[in-house]
Amino acid sequence: xxxxxxxxxxGLLSRFSPTGxxxxxxxxxxxxxxxxxxxxxxxxAGNAVGTIGSGSRNILLLGHIDTVPGEISVRQENNKLxxxxxxxxxxxxxxxxxxxxxxxxxxxxxxxxxxxxxEEGDSRGAKYLCSSFTAPEMxxxxxxxxxxxxxxxxxxxxxxxxxFQQPVSHSASRTVSACDQAFSFWNAxxxxxxxxxxxxxRVFDQISPSLRGMKSDFDGFSETAVLKINFRIPMDIDLAFxxxxxxxxxDSASFHPVITTFxxxxxxxxxxxTPLVRAFLAGIRKAGGKPGxxxxxxxxxxxxxxxxxxxxxxxYGAGDSNLDHTPDEHIEISEYLSGIxxxxxxxxxIQGI
Numbered sequence: 001x002x003x004x005x006x007x008x009x010x011g012l013l014s015r016f017s018p019t020g021x022x023x024x025x026x027x028x029x030x031x032x033x034x035x036x037x038x039x040x041x042x043x044x045a046g047n048a049v050g051t052i053g054s055g056s057r058n059i060l061l062l063g064h065i066d067t068v069p070g071e072i073s074v075r076q077e078n079n080k081l082x083x084x085x086x087x088x089x090x091x092x093x094x095x096x097x098x099x100x101x102x103x104x105x106x107x108x109x110x111x112x113x114x115x116x117x118x119e120e121g122d123s124r125g126a127k128y129l130c131s132s133f134t135a136p137e138m139x140x141x142x143x144x145x146x147x148x149x150x151x152x153x154x155x156x157x158x159x160x161x162x163x164f165q166q167p168v169s170h171s172a173s174r175t176v177s178a179c180d181q182a183f184s185f186w187n188a189x190x191x192x193x194x195x196x197x198x199x200x201x202r203v204f205d206q207i208s209p210s211l212r213g214m215k216s217d218f219d220g221f222s223e224t225a226v227l228k229i230n231f232r233i234p235m236d237i238d239l240a241f242x243x244x245x246x247x248x249x250x251d252s253a254s255f256h257p258v259i260t261t262f263x264x265x266x267x268x269x270x271x272x273x274t275p276l277v278r279a280f281l282a283g284i285r286k287a288g289g290k291p292g293x294x295x296x297x298x299x300x301x302x303x304x305x306x307x308x309x310x311x312x313x314x315x316y317g318a319g320d321s322n323l324d325h326t327p328d329e330h331i332e333i334s335e336y337l338s339g340i341x342x343x344x345x346x347x348x349x350i351q352g353i
Contacts, residue, residue, distance in 0.1 A: 013083030063093030063142025092317025153269030
């Protein structure tokens, strides 16, 4: 099948696939990979999996096919391709497929490309791979780094809900309302984190709290307030530290909400001196770029597969990560094409071609 790289990405963007509704995009991806020479199928988790080459040494290119909600009209304007997922992360995933179909493959090697489901949710696709997929020799995570950038690490993430309940009282009384308790608790968090961060110069080394949701209600007898909080956490912070931090904040605020933990994912930073990193440095330079390293304040499937497999890993993909999840999400077509050239170069260097 003759497939141009922009057409491939347009087709993938046109299958809107917010987390939990990836089936159409997965089916499209499997069909395209089969027609482009891959042995492709859907695994038990719903991931699109394609392999090309027959060698025993496997390079895994792992992207994600789901997006956040909010459909964006797929269109080209002024060398820009708009659509939900153009940057995060269908652009990198489409570049994996096109590069994989064009690269020379040594008889000792094979390349596997996976469009994982659920990365923007509970990462069910990557979690399935950690336990069921044979660890490859190295893995490239498809996330936007800019075509000249190589991402080596991501902060971790801690999601909690704090629930406050208080018997209803008159607004003129001195009773502290559930909403006031929630406000005091949030203030205690931000003040405590500021102290912890005071000697940390890099954002990557800091705890970053974010209030992601709030609601309140009353039934005539009691009132409730609920905060949904996310913490981006650095390398030296574990779950016990965060739990102790919340306990201290409750004591400081003099209120003790019910804390529900939804998710904890540790930070991860890959090694810099590996054959995989060196291949991407060479690949970017050959494509005319000036490579640089990045550490991201978000999270990615690297946080899961990196520690699970203990192999060389980087994240790479064209696109501006500042456009992730935004109403204006788009990718520069010229940058997307440059990213494909880098991938072809790097994959051939890895194989010694």
